[in-house]
Amino acid sequence: MLPTLDEEGALEDIYRRIPIEELKQKGYTTRVVVVDGGSSDNTIQIAAELGCEVFEQWGEGKGAGMRQGFKKFLETGDEVLVMLDCDGTYHPEEITKMVESIPKGGIAIGDRLHGDLEPDAMTSTNWIGNQLLTWLAVALHGKAINDLCSGFWAFSRDSLKRLHLNSMRFEIEAEMYTSCAHLDIPIIHVPITYSKRVGEAKLGSIKDGTSIARKLIIRRIFPTPHEEQ
Numbered sequence: 001m002l003p004t005l006d007e008e009g010a011l012e013d014i015y016r017r018i019p020i021e022e023l024k025q026k027g028y029t030t031r032v033v034v035v036d037g038g039s040s041d042n043t044i045q046i047a048a049e050l051g052c053e054v055f056e057q058w059g060e061g062k063g064a065g066m067r068q069g070f071k072k073f074l075e076t077g078d079e080v081l082v083m084l085d086c087d088g089t090y091h092p093e094e095i096t097k098m099v100e101s102i103p104k105g106g107i108a109i110g111d112r113l114h115g116d117l118e119p120d121a122m123t124s125t126n127w128i129g130n131q132l133l134t135w136l137a138v139a140l141h142g143k144a145i146n147d148l149c150s151g152f153w154a155f156s157r158d159s160l161k162r163l164h165l166n167s168m169r170f171e172i173e174a175e176m177y178t179s180c181a182h183l184d185i186p187i188i189h190v191p192i193t194y195s196k197r198v199g200e201a202k203l204g205s206i207k208d209g210t211s212i213a214r215k216l217i218i219r220r221i222f223p224t225p226h227e228e229q
């Protein structure tokens, strides 16, 4: 599952690098689903031409799109869901390693901070923010996590069924973590490569960093959303 918002510059390369053959040899049939948040560039056309399934989310925000994508996934009989940002920062070649690392009933999370973080891939503000938010998450929720804001996750169907989420924007990963902590869903960290983004960032470091911190605090007090939106 690839979340997109104006990612025409990165999508084709990412799609072509998905190791569909390698996964096939391991016994997996793959489908590529693009969840689009209202792109005004050629993302949707490119996705359709490449043969991806395109799902245009209702409303705005990565969190809202991811939750709608999770729901659709659970309506299928599929066993594993891999989500990765579609901005050229994550390496699709590492999908196989992620899938094979999923613990029983759990989730594998790509770890950029202990992996191969390429020079210029992350601004120093974002590096500090990622470290601080990861530290805050562990301090509040007690479950080990190495890279809270990673955009590369591989889920077993059972883990995804259990998550309770209502995030609208970039707090979604933090909320997936707090739900794992609350429900004792096994997570494993897989060191991954992280490269410089293609195209414009949609995340505002300060604004979205603050809402991620707020989500971590709220989920410490109210571990599950009152009402899933």
Ligand SMILES: Nc1nc2c(ncn2[C@@H]2O[C@H](COP(=O)(O)OP(=O)(O)OP(=O)(O)O)[C@@H](O)[C@H]2O)c(=O)[nH]1
Pocket (backbone or CB within 6 Å): 002, 003, 004, 005, 006, 007, 035, 036, 037, 038, 057, 060, 061, 062, 063, 065, 066, 084, 085, 086, 087, 089, 126, 151, 170, 197, 200, 201, 202, 203
């Ligand atoms: N479906 C959907 N995807 C979105 C939306 N907003 C952003 N995305 C995608 O979510 C992924 C992460 O967004 P980014 O802007 O890269 O945010 P980030 O990776 O946290 O921040 P950077 O480190 O600055 O790249 C990208 O693939 C975006 O295209 C949205 O509203 N809906």
Ligand SMILES: [Mg+2]
Pocket (backbone or CB within 6 Å): 085, 087, 089, 151, 197
């Ligand atoms: Mg990004």
